[in-house]
Amino acid sequence: MSDVLTLLQRHHCMSRIRGKNTTPEILVRKGLHARGFRFRLHNKKLPGSPDIVLPKYGVAIMVNGCFWHGHKGCRYATEPKTNIEFWETKIARNRHRDEVTTAHLEALGWTVITIWECELRNSSQLDDRLDALAEEIRYAGEVKRIRDINKQQSGAAARREREALLRKQAELEAEINQLYPIPKRIRTISRAFDGDE
Numbered sequence: 001m002s003d004v005l006t007l008l009q010r011h012h013c014m015s016r017i018r019g020k021n022t023t024p025e026i027l028v029r030k031g032l033h034a035r036g037f038r039f040r041l042h043n044k045k046l047p048g049s050p051d052i053v054l055p056k057y058g059v060a061i062m063v064n065g066c067f068w069h070g071h072k073g074c075r076y077a078t079e080p081k082t083n084i085e086f087w088e089t090k091i092a093r094n095r096h097r098d099e100v101t102t103a104h105l106e107a108l109g110w111t112v113i114t115i116w117e118c119e120l121r122n123s124s125q126l127d128d129r130l131d132a133l134a135e136e137i138r139y140a141g142e143v144k145r146i147r148d149i150n151k152q153q154s155g156a157a158a159r160r161e162r163e164a165l166l167r168k169q170a171e172l173e174a175e176i177n178q179l180y181p182i183p184k185r186i187r188t189i190s191r192a193f194d195g196d197e
């Protein structure tokens, strides 16, 4: 293995400096579009201007390059062996910014889904990941609907609707569990609603 970043890696790193329309992002956009989702891109009104936003589902998606965003434990995020301090500082800063941005979005009620470049690297993996993403989005959408009902309504009708949604949510959860583990923060949100009774 070379002790310097290859030209390609370097080009890739540079292209990810808050890069827009990167290949992984385009793959996710195409995949979502093919699955019937409509979305907005790079919404500057939201913290971190998330790459893809689905307001109907309350979902913000970040598509992260593994090297640039310092994907932990990922073989594509290997530490460079030259200019170590420079890259470590940059990557640590990006990672911190990602954490703050995610926390900020979640505080505003958004479900944040991070897609890593390495999850999209081969075509069979890509389809599985996009199918799982579609389920995660639908699930987040159900959580959002329940929350909206809780905010707006009370009484027996709202309660029945909420119970139906919770059943739907449980079905979706079971489906997602087969496809892909549910992100911890979504489980947390779900539990919070369960505890409302």
Ligand SMILES: [Zn+2]
Residues within 6 Å of the ligand: 066, 071, 074, 075, 076, 077, 116, 117, 118, 119
């Ligand atoms: Zn990765």
